[in-house]
Amino acid sequence: MLxxxxxxxxPNAAQKTRTxxxxxxxxxxxxxxxxxxGIRYRNSDRTARVQGLRVANWVFKNYFRPVGDLRFWAQQEGVQE
Incomplete structure (x- = not known):
């Protein structure tokens, strides 16, 4: 965990500072x-939150790689090892 x-x-809020x-x-x-x-219904925001988590997990799984993992970039460019 980070x-x-x-x-x-x-300054205009009832509770001016939030942590x-x-x-x-x-x-x-x-x-x-x-x-x-009145911008949204609660279910709309909950559904959007779940979808956002799914997208983030997919990105982490499919695109984030350790720095220096040149094999991934070589594959993306079609370079054979």
Whole structure:
């Protein structure tokens, strides 16, 4: 797991400074905010979150490689070893 911390500040908000120690905390607040102001229905945001996780997992599995893994790039360019 990666260490993560994010702090946001909005002088016009009731709670001016917010700190998150997990990205999922910020994600939940964004979903709630979008529902509260009427932009989305909760199910739409939940469905989009699941789809985003699926896309991210697919990208990690299929494209991210260690730096220096030249075999991957050679395959992409059609170069034979």
């Amino acid at each position: 260490n993560f911390q994010m702090t946001t500040t909005n 998150f120690t997990r990205l999922s905390q910020a994600e939940k607040e964004v979903i709630n905010a979008r529902v509260y102001v």
